Each structure stands twice: as structure tokens, then as C-alpha cells.
Amino acid sequence: MMDAALFQHTVVNLFEGFGLSLYIGLSSIFLASLIGLGLALMRGTPNSMAARFSFVYSTCFRGTPLLVQLFILYYGIGTLGFVRDNPILWWLFSDGGRCAILAIGLNSGAYISEVLRGGFQSVPKGQIEAAKACGMPALTRFRRIIFPLAIRQALPAYSNEIVLAIKGTSLASTIAVMELTGHAKRLMNQNYAIIETFILAGALYLMINFFLLACLHILERRLKH
Amino acid sequence: MLETILSVLGEGWGWTLLRGAGMTLLISALGMALGIVIGILGASIKTSGPKFLGLLVSCYTTIVRSIPELLIIYLLFFGSVQAITDLAYALNWEDAMTSWFPALVGILAIGLIAGSYAVEVFRGALKAIPQGQIEAARAIGMTSRQRLFRIVMPQMFWYALPGTNNVWQNALKDTALISLVGLVEIMRAAVLGAAATREPLALYLMAGALYFVIGAASQGIFVVAERHYGHGMRSHA
Numbered sequence: 328m329m330d331a332a333l334f335q336h337t338v339v340n341l342f343e344g345f346g347l348s349l350y351i352g353l354s355s356i357f358l359a360s361l362i363g364l365g366l367a368l369m370r371g372t373p374n375s376m377a378a379r380f381s382f383v384y385s386t387c388f389r390g391t392p393l394l395v396q397l398f399i400l401y402y403g404i405g406t407l408g409f410v411r412d413n414p415i416l417w418w419l420f421s422d423g424g425r426c427a428i429l430a431i432g433l434n435s436g437a438y439i440s441e442v443l444r445g446g447f448q449s450v451p452k453g454q455i456e457a458a459k460a461c462g463m464p465a466l467t468r469f470r471r472i473i474f475p476l477a478i479r480q481a482l483p484a485y486s487n488e489i490v491l492a493i494k495g496t497s498l499a500s501t502i503a504v505m506e507l508t509g510h511a512k513r514l515m516n517q518n519y520a521i522i523e524t525f526i527l528a529g530a531l532y533l534m535i536n537f538f539l540l541a542c543l544h545i546l547e548r549r550l551k552h
Numbered sequence: 553m554l555e556t557i558l559s560v561l562g563e564g565w566g567w568t569l570l571r572g573a574g575m576t577l578l579i580s581a582l583g584m585a586l587g588i589v590i591g592i593l594g595a596s597i598k599t600s601g602p603k604f605l606g607l608l609v610s611c612y613t614t615i616v617r618s619i620p621e622l623l624i625i626y627l628l629f630f631g632s633v634q635a636i637t638d639l640a641y642a643l644n645w646e647d648a649m650t651s652w653f654p655a656l657v658g659i660l661a662i663g664l665i666a667g668s669y670a671v672e673v674f675r676g677a678l679k680a681i682p683q684g685q686i687e688a689a690r691a692i693g694m695t696s697r698q699r700l701f702r703i704v705m706p707q708m709f710w711y712a713l714p715g716t717n718n719v720w721q722n723a724l725k726d727t728a729l730i731s732l733v734g735l736v737e738i739m740r741a742a743v744l745g746a747a748a749t750r751e752p753l754a755l756y757l758m759a760g761a762l763y764f765v766i767g768a769a770s771q772g773i774f775v776v777a778e779r780h781y782g783h784g785m786r787s788h789a
Contacts, residue, residue: 390767391760392728394739399760402746403753490618497620501732508623515630525627529619536618 337514337524344510345531351427351496351506352535356489358432363439370444381440388437393495397430401502427499435492442488446481447473479550486543490536497532507531556754565745565755572741573762579655579737580727583662584720590663591670591719592708598671599678609671616668621726625661629733632657658730658737666723673715678704680711710781717774721767728763738762 366385369377388396401423410416419425450473458468478485500509511528515521560566594609616624633653640649681704689699731740742759746752 387764390764392725392739392763394728394731395742395756395760395763398739398742399753399756403756406751406753494618494620497622498729500622508620508626511623512626512630515626519634521627521631525623525631528623529615532619532623533615 333518333520334523337518337520337527340510340514341507341524341527341531344505344507344528345535347424347505348493348496348499348507348531349535351424351431351499351504352493354428355431355435355496356492358428359435359439359488359492362432362436363443366436366440367443367447370440371447385437385440388434389441393430393434394498394501396434397427397498397502400430401426423499423502423504426502427496427504431492431495431498435488435495438488438491439485442481442484443477445484446477446479449480450476475550479547482543482547482550486540489539489543493532493535493539553754553757556751557758560745560749560751560754560758563749565741565749566758568741568745569738569755569758569762572736572738573766575655575735576724576727576737576763577766579658579730579735580662580720580724582659583727584666584723586659586663587666587670587719587723588716590667591674594667594671595674595678598675613668613671616664621661621665622729622732624665625657625729625733628661629654629657654730654733654735657733658727658735661730662723662726665726666719669719669722670716673712673719674708676715677708677711681707713774713778713781717771720770720774724767724770725763 366381369375369381370385372378400420404410405420410420419429454472454476455468458472463471496506497508499506500512503509505513507528511524514524518524594613597609598606636649636653637646640646685703685707686699689703694702727737728739731737731743734740736744738759742755746755749755
């Protein structure tokens with residue numbers, strides 16, 4: 328079993344990682360939601376280049392492991408000459424944390440686009456036609472009719488993707504970002520209190536996920552009325 | 553980029569990646585088999601087992617599904633590496649252990665993770681079988697074993713096919729994480745190649761393409777299977 332000093336050392340270290348995990352997770356979820364919304368809207372445009380791009384993007388990103396995408400961004404893109412010469416691109420691709428946010432955002436965005444697409448498709452045609460008949464401009468139609476109806480339909484599946492994105496943040500430890508899983512791995516190697524470290528780290532992940540799921544559940548309930 | 557890929561292939565890394573793909577397929581197939589067994593057992597317990605066992609299954613699925621796969625892999629690897637090394641030393645099996653231990657961890661980890669999703673897939677499939685069919689089978693005097701093998705199982709597998717496809721696609725992608733504890737599958741082969749050739753972009757793109765091809769091919773197999781076993785079945789639109 329762990330003694331008090333070791334327990335304290337473990338908890339302090341894990342909490343350091345916890346903050347970074349939460350930061351990477353929330354930033355990538357925000358990025359993923361923007362990308363997902365953009366892709367879902369592009370997918371809805373009939374028979375265009377944008378729709379085809381959206382389809383190819385989501386097929387590629389959903390068809391390959393997140394780890395591969397992360398390694399391509401962090402180890403691969405950085406070797407390109409023009410990325411090294413461009414200060415903005417180099418700022419983005421030279422840092423593990425930013426790369427992780429980008430990779431998880433791009434990956435999760437592909438999944439979220441499918442979720443939102445399902446939501447948009449579920450909006451009854453008659454509602455859109457009625458809004459058109461009232462003379463609502465396209466933007467108002469989207470803001471007042473299409474988006475609220477679609478998001479209600481999509482929320483349960485959206486929360487699944489949130490959990491997957493949070494789980495994805497653990498991969499940041501593979502590119503030397505010391506977040507929760509990175510600290511847990513180091514502690515497991517150092518003090519051999521493997522099961523205890525796992526339980527503590529696992530509990531912190533459970534906390535993040537349950538908290539975010541609870542938030543979305545409250546949102547879901549409020550949107551119903 | 554194309555020239556780089558060709559030169560990397562010329563150095564023989566294509567074969568290394570393909571051998572890695574064989575390992576990826578092996579580990580994900582065995583892990584998936586374990587996951588299906590866990591899924592069917594868990595689903596049966598949840599639908600018709602004692603209540604406290606059902607609660608245990610729910611705990612298992614909730615916890616495994618909300619904790620990162622990587623953390624579970626580290627637990628299994630670091631949790632058993634010392635014991636296994638000691639055991640191998642005592643039995644003089646060090647060589648076999650160093651090469652197969654990551655594979656065993658991989659199969660177990662993929663099995664546990666895929667199993668946590670498969671429980672829900674098979675529970676849904678069991679629920680989709682109309683109760684009237686079971687009652688009819690009982691009414692014509694089928695034994696419980698006949699009911700299981702002739703009525704329940706064939707339909708359960710059919711209803712579970714699309715969900716199983718999803719679980720399989722995730723299992724396939726999760727095997728990439730086993731590379732982090734030293735199993736030489738596609739991803740590990742790509743990491744080794746990237747270090748040797750100093751062309752990480754080409755190697756990782758090729759690795760991604762391999763995963764994509766395997767995923768697409770297995771997707772095709774599932775579509776064919778659905779069509780093949782679909783004769784005489786109620787479609788679930």
C-alpha cells in the first residue's frame with residue numbers, strides 16, 4: 328500500500344497533469360465543434376466541391392488512428408521546409424501542447440460533423456419551408472429554426488464525442504506533453520504503486536467526463552422546454 | 553513527397569510496415585474475439601442475470617469507457633511486467649516473453665476495451681428479438697438449449713452486426729496504442745522507419761494509409777456479411 332508521503336506526492340503530480348489535460352481537452356472540444364459545424368454545413372450544400380471535401384475529410388480522419396494523425400502533425404509536418412521558415416506555422420507545430428489540441432480538434436471535428444449532419448437532416452422540411460414562406464432570411468432561418476432543432480437532436484451523440492475527445496487528450500503524453508496520463512506513466516515507473524496511481528488518475532478522468540456529461544445533460548433538459 | 557515515399561519503399565520499409573500490418577490484424581482480431589465473448593457474457597448477465605452482477609457489468613462498461621485506452625494499457629503493462637519478467641526468468645523463457653508479452657497485453661487491453669462497448673451492442677441485439685418468438689419456441693416444446701441455438705443466437709448475431717462493425721473499427725485503431733509498450737505493429741514499424749530514414753512524414757502517412765485500407769476492407773466485409781445473412785431476416789431500418 329501507499330504511505331502518506333507517497334500518496335501526497337502522487338496526488339500533487341497527478342493534479343498538475345489534470346490541469347493540462349483539462350486545458351487541452353476543452354480547447355480541442357471547442358476547436359472540434361467549430362470544425363464539425365463548418366464541415367456539417369459544407370456537407371449540406373447540394374452537389375458541390377465543399378460537400379465532397381467534407382466527405383473526404385471526415386472519411387480520412389475517421390479511418391485512421393488519432394495517434395497516426397498526431398505523429399503526422401508533430402513529427403511529420405515539422406520537417407517541411409516552409410513550415411520551419413514561416414514563424415506562425417512554426418509556432419503552431421513546434422509545441423506539443425498546441426499540436427495535441429490541433430490533432431484532437433481535427434480528429435474530433437470529423438466525428439462531430441457526422442453527428443451534426445444527422446441533426447441537420449432530422450429537421451423537418453416543412454419547418455424550413457414555413458420559415459421561407461414567412462419571408463425569413465437564410466441566416467435568421469438557420470439561427471432560429473434549423474440550428475436549435477438540429478442541436479437538440481444531436482446533443483446525446485455529441486456528448487459521446489466529448490468523452491472520446493477527453494480520452495484522446497491522453498495521447499498528448501506520447502509527444503512529451505506531461506498531462507495526466509504522462510504523469511501517471513512516470514509515477515508508475517518510479518514508485519511501482521501501479522494500481523493506486525491508475526485508480527487516482529482514472530478517477531480524475533472519470534471526474535472530467537462526468538462533469539462534462541452532467542453539463543450537457545442539463546443543457547439537454549433545458550432545451551426540451 | 554512521392555519520391556520520398558518511393559525511396560523509403562526502396563529501402564525495404566514497405567515490407568516492415570506490411571509485417572506490422574499482419575501483427576496489427578492478429579492482435580485486433582484476437583482482441584476483438586475476446587471482446588465479443590465479454591460482450592455476449594455481459595449482455596446475458598445484464599438482461600437475465602442476477603441484479604448485483606448486472607450492476608457490476610454496468611460499472612465495468614462505464615469505467616472502461618470513460619478512462620483513456622492508453623491508461624488501461626499502461627495499467628496492464630506496468631502492472632504485470634515485473635511479475636511476468638520474474639516468471640520468465642524462473643522458467644528460462646526470457647526470449648519468448650520479451651517478444652510476446654506486449655502482444656498479450658495488447659490482446660487483453662483491446663479485448664477489455666472492445667468488450668465494454670460490445671456489451672451494449674449485444675444487449676441491444678438481444679432486446680431486438682421479439683419476445684413472442686421465444687414464447688412460440690417454448691410453446692412448441694423446444695428445450696432452452698434449442699431456443700438458444702436456433703432462435704436467439706442466429707438473430708442476436710444478425711442484429712449485432714452493424715454495432716460489431718463499429719466496435720471492430722475502433723479496436724483496429726486502438727491497436728496503434730499498443731506500439732507505445734513496444735509491440736511491433738504498423739505504428740511501431742513506422743516509428744522505427746522514421747528514426748532510421750529521417751522521413752517521419754512519409755512513414756506516418758504510409759502507416760495511416762495502411763490503417764485506412766484495412767479499415768475500408770473490413771467495412772466491405774461487414775457490408776457483404778450483412779447482405780449475405782440478411783436473407784429472410786427482418787431489416788432494422
